[in-house]
Amino acid sequence: MTHTRPSGTNWSGNHRYGATETLLPTDLAELAAAISAAESIRVQATRHTFNDIGDTDGSLLSLERLPTRITLDGDRVRVEGLVTFAQLAPVLEAEGRALHNLGSLPHISVVGATATGTHGSGSANGNLSSAVTALEIMDADGQAHRIDSEHAWFPAAVVGLGAFGVVTAVELRTVPTYTVTAQAFTGVAWDDIVADPKRLFASARSVSVFTTWGDPAHDLVWIKETDADAEPDYVTALGGRPVGDDLHLGRIRTVGNTTERGTPGPWHTRLPHFRAEALPSDGDEIQSEYFVPLDAAADALAAVRAVASVIDPVLLVTELRTVAADDLWLSPAYRRDVLAIHFTWRNDNAGVAAVLPTIEAALAPFQPRPHWGKAFTMPGETIRATLPHADDFVAAARAADPRGVFRNDYLRRTLAL
Ligand SMILES: Cc1cc2nc3c(=O)[nH]c(=O)nc-3n(C[C@H](O)[C@H](O)[C@H](O)COP(=O)(O)OP(=O)(O)OC[C@H]3O[C@@H](n4cnc5c(N)ncnc54)[C@H](O)[C@@H]3O)c2cc1C
Known part of the structure; x- marks a missing residue:
């Protein structure tokens, strides 16, 4: 018989799963039996999402006891x-x-x-x-x-x-494999960040900008570069000064949980901000993220900055990153090079839900796509309007799952699946 446990909450605790239980199959035969018997089922993985995407009114399923070859x-x-x-x-x-x-x-x-x-x-x-x-x-x-x-x-x-x-x-x-050196810089003026975002974000293999939309002391550019990077000095030319051990990510004070800076190391020890063996980020938080065309980055950032006072009470930090375009139908980067505008919020569901419409209205001219795993309030039809293959996705998912066993409220709400 398949073991079970209570479904509990997501990683940050802002969502309690409505599922009745989490099933723990130990081999593919048990997995197949559990799925075939279900009317409604979803996989619960490492639970680092911030909404009900992984929930169901049936059972959840964990693969944690299956082989991990x-x-x-x-x-x-x-x-x-x-x-x-x-x-x-x-x-x-x-x-x-x-x-x-x-x-x-x-x-x-x-x-x-x-x-x-x-x-x-x-x-x-x-x-x-x-x-x-x-x-x-x-x-x-x-x-x-x-x-x-x-x-x-x-x-x-x-x-x-x-x-x-x-x-x-x-x-x-x-x-x-490749080697990466990370360095975080303060002292880059916001006006210089938004003057030429494309150049800034292309100046190293990976570039993240942290901000609280007003206090320059919170602005930070975290760069991860390989030998092949074309323009590693761009941030220092803008006045960037390396940060020492006391690293703040906006209002999050890191506590020995960030990856090493200033020395070269293997890709996987430098590209993530947070170390595998430590609690990442703040822990007590909610996240949201919106993807806008990189070509519109400066205008989109100005639009969010104009509503900064509204979001400030619940904001811990914003992170800005870029993602190259791809061909995956529901990808936030589908056929668009994008700027990802991320928000780490205080762990306050009601407070966050109250400010999200303000951000979404500010970004509306840029046809933002939300991160599927984070908090957003955009209506499904608004999201679908930004995804040319939304209807094709729905048709394929219906063909793959005619009984609708893997559908849930989230998919009905966002995609009309
Ligand atoms: C501290 C922190 C930092 C983060 N940083 C980033 C970041 O840098 N970039 C970014 O884009 N996101 C980031 N995220 C968001 C996170 O990476 C995504 O939301 C991701 O989906 C989490 O995966 P999970 O397995 O933990 O989530 P889960 O909620 O367990 O799973 C996510 C979804 O995938 C489905 N699923 C999982 N496994 C299977 C399976 N085997 N078969 C079918 N369906 C499956 C689940 O049903 C669910 O719908 C961060 C989140 C946290 C908490």
């Missing part, structure tokens, strides 16, 4: 079950391989991240989903399917929001 084959790696980037990266590094990028933390599951379009920074870097070359999915009848780039559902299923079934394994493209 990692298999390299040429430039591809196949990852089974509930593997995190913290588990995957050292295995790749030991074989001289790497991923092209990482998010701000390695604690999250590879499948949960790629299913939601999770990204790092770097104008030439696609999001983490863009490294996916194939998915192995178990459908609502417990049947296994491989969806690779030749499959008609591929551009829908990669950033699939869990709507296509249970992803039992994912295959990713790897690159030769």
